[in-house]
Amino acid sequence: MTTQPPSPGQWDDLTTRLISSSFMVVIGAAGVILGGVWFQMLVVFVTAVMVWELWMMIRPKEPTKGMLLAALVASIMSGQMAGDMLWGMVLFLIVPVIGVTQIKTERKTFFIFALGIQLAGWGLVHFREDFGFTWLLWLMSVVIVTDIFGYFAGKAIGGPKFWPRISPKKTWSGTAAGWIGAGIVGFVFMLLSDAGSWIIPISMVLSFAGQMGDIAESALKRRMGVKDSSDLIPGHGGLFDRFDALLGASLFLILVADVFDVPGVVF
Template structure:
């Protein structure tokens, strides 16, 4: 007969590694967001370049040199464009995605779509921080954390029907709903720090959904490529893409909101 205590232990055996890696990245992220300027730019350029490297390695694992060159080119172009606001010039941020697509021997459309999302989110978050202040990025980060943490614990504790078993077999409806609730609570908290109305609660829940879709999109990519993790960059716990997939989805949703909604600037 299976040992119930052993099953319970195995259910939570990734908690320590997950918490440690998440805590380290949260501390670094909060530091960069707080000080802004070159600190946030450097972190964003680094993360964007690594995500491009991992994307290329998942799709074209046989070419180490290509993935390294793609990461270096992404970092160079993005860092060189962060200070400009010329719209025609900003089209150059998509150059790594375009050149990388032509260099792919397979899955060109897949690479292009993910690469465009990565570089757009990288440049967009820096511009968003400069224009609207750091409070909104704290809100973004905390919504993603609440979505991930509450979804993890609810999914492990409650279980139940799967949200999308063909793509993400571990994600449950209980965890998904718990993430929405957590995000709504974060939105309610930030009513204290901003002039936003109660609509921020619903926007936070939509942001949570976008975060979950980012997670599912990366899960679908890994299943399509036949890989377990985006890389082995974080010992025993995958790559940066595995930790930033939700933030990527939420960031893109936030940038779309900024195109249609008048967001008030809130300084730290």
Template sequence: MQDQPSSEPARWGDLTTRIVSGLAIAVVGIAAIWAGGPWFEMLAIFVAGLMIWELWSMIDPDRPVPALILGVLTSTLVSGQLTIDTSPGLLLFLIVPAIGFALSRRMGLMFAIYALGIQLAAWGLASFRNELGLVWIVWIVGIVVISDVFGYFAGRTLGGPKFWPRISPKKTWSGTIAGWVGAACLAFIFMISTDAGPMLILLSVLTCFAGQMGDIAESALKRRVGVKDSSDLIPGHGGVLDRFDALLGATLFMLAVTVLSYFTGLSF
């Protein structure tokens, strides 16, 4: 789900910067995923706080103080929830959305919904690492990464019809479908390496699509507020939200699948 091809220099002009920044992110991410426990939790907590800071800064850039306060409060609440590890404690995640909604001068509901999703995704991702172990957190992250890589190169090489031009005018169907193919290929690798059944292929493609919708949702938000990137923290990638919007969507989808599985007894 990537850009339409244009001239050769424009098409690949940002590739070097993206690769260097991407490698730096990968090193930190892989180390935290491998270590697990408090190390991965700290990364999830830190990134969640940065996302909330970026979210407020996009919506209300003239008031930086609430952005900092809400970012720190988010990290505190996610950290606390991971410590107490009780389902009723998830109600604490309503605090930041409620405060943001009350303080906002515009798009308060948008902030509240997005902030709730960010907190749930950060908590969910850390919980998946703790409860499901290394293999399946690698699967979730791998789905997002391979979708992005396949989509980037297929979209910029093949181009073609745009996926949702009103929301994200540079995304193409070729990149979208390439992401699904990449997710299916990764699922096949995990099938032959674990005891997972064929259902994993469908689940992987759906998780990939959820990640793509996370990307689209952030594009819609940026289009609404009139910014190109959520911030300039990551050279070649924009902000933390820009880099991890797909992971937000994929993680929230898997949280929904987990809840559905728990209450219905269905096995995925």
């Protein structure tokens, strides 16, 4: 099968994306390195904004309710940082339940995504505090490298679409390149940490989980008939567009770190 070479227009958004990404990397890196309350507040802010974006995709004509729900998310997340996990899981139901009572359509959609966003945000903070900077760096490196490898391979190689009905721009070449990039990250961390060789396949599965987070958000946008979750970030859309893969990876990692004891991997 022959593939069409990429046209110059395919790279038109690269400069804008790189500039926006640079700002996000600086802010994110500062929060991750400092840890503690700084990282917690960064996650609280991002989580609240993503719930607001979720609401605005479903109910764009009711921004005030979206802002109130975002403020409630920030309050619950801030209080939960020092709270008990089981009780926190109950608190995380408040916003999804309130949101469901305020809309007549897409109730299940709002409930699932609002709950998932909060759990993923909590998981990132939990992982940073319990397992330290190194393993959060690993998680973020897998997600970032997956995105970079996937973006450039998809643009340069193209080819068959991964899931055209849901995400028409995502190709098999970009998807596979993301797995390869994640495997490379796993290999590097195997050499630099106490993790055994299992970290390589886990990194690749984590990459896939991140890609499924991306796919889930793409499906949501197509369902809502919007191109981006918002226009907050030039070249990237909204925070939900930028961190959807991190959400998927975080939810997967909660399962791996807290439920499964993987031999040869020490978090």
